[in-house]
Amino acid sequence: MALPTDTLNPVSAPALRADGTRRLPLELRQAHLLEQLRKTGFVSVAEAASALAVSEMTIRRDLIDLEAEGRLVRTHGGAIAPESSSPQAFDDEEPAFEQRLRQNNPAKEAIATAAASLVSPRQTVALDVGSSTFVLASRLIAFPTIKVFTNSLRIATLLGRERRDVYLPGGEVRGNEMSMCGPTAIAQFEQLWFDIAFIGAAGLTETGFFDYSLEDSELKRVYLRRSSRKVLLCDAAKFNHLSLVQVASLEAIDMLVTNAAPSGALAEALAAANVEIRIAKSASLAS
Template sequence: MNSRHEHIIQLVNERGSVSVSELAQLTGVSEVTIRQDLNALERDNFLKRVHGSAVAPDSDDVNSRMQTRYKIKQGLAEFAASQIGDGEAIFIEGGSTNALLARALASRSDLTIITVSHFIAHLLRDSQCEVVILGGQYQKSSESVVGPLTRYCIQQLNFHKAFIGVDGWHEDTGFTGRNMMRCDVVNAVMARGTWTIALTDSSKFGSVHPYPISIEHTFSQIITDDGLSPDIRNTLIKQKYQLDIVAQLR
């Protein structure tokens, strides 16, 4: 393994996901070379390749992903918590930043938190808020429930806001996810017509994953950090999203 490979592994583990184009810029080699590097590193299980990006091999492990870009995600979670009014019922879908949001809300006894994530429910086991966890097929890798029963539960509940984790966004595809069944749950939430918020750090923008999110129903709001490129920021504004940029903690 050469020094460039070590640098790539470090970047992917720190960010969770890095695009091929960004890796080429950061390492000073061509995208063709980066793709060859990623093929070799994937064979040795150092990372996983998805369309146009590399992701950490434990990218479905919420506890591990909470540690990557922690300060940025914590800042996003604190801002998101400030958006929640007294007495609201909120849906928190899953993911590392959403887990930090749930932890930030744990002391608010006036709130009801609805979630499909057993990881988040476990974080809230000693919380002051009311916790509702939905039924469904349990996915061990993501510690979330999915499937028809989960969709049915979503249809039977009301909530004021929904916070959604996303895996990628690209101008050509919109928001995408790695897991088909989790994306199905997200689309069921968005079909309710509730105020939906994409809560994600800026490293997810520019990458594409197999499964589309929010084809028929767009997000009401996006909360991300100031690592977002000016081009992507302008595109999102032109697409009429309410875009909230949170300054990174340095």
């Protein structure tokens, strides 16, 4: 008489839950967590528990085990890759805007919500070009009395449709990014003073933050020079990543808004530069 399959292979057979469904084995859960970490640089306890249909306590135990093996570092609400397994990477090619907007979108949404809470009525706000600042711009529609200055045609169009006060510099158009750049744009914005500036980045290391474009980097530096408060928006997937242009050192910014706490050398460098760190919670973690 043939034995049931579960009897022949008891080790790999998923355990039965009370409702009769199969529970994903430990090895597969942890493989999922590590794959998510590889893709985005951060794994959320709440999101992983929902995706795998297990409790958050189960995911936390898995993260504890993986941290003990040196495969990740636990942080608030999840985990990030350890410094030893994620050396600095060089990103030499700028992805299309639409692709960047989709990448790590839940993190960008959370970061935008946290960043918008820093804005007060009647402020002058500088918004850098980029996907994170574009998401933030959608939150600023709710602030009818602020004035927004940006070199992003996408942001200007978004806010202009809502009849918000938005200002663009003149100059050249960088077509693939739809940004205004060049000497004219720099000269015009150098004459202004902003209450707060929100800057995007392609990468962040202990030496500073980076961008793909020489042209857009010049406007980022203008925002840094001409703003009372400088806020960097950077999701954890960009930690320990370099790109073509170093925009500035960490001392140039006042605050980092991100979705996971930095660790290791990056955390130490941010502390030494007196950069305030604000961790943005995703909707699933905040509920």
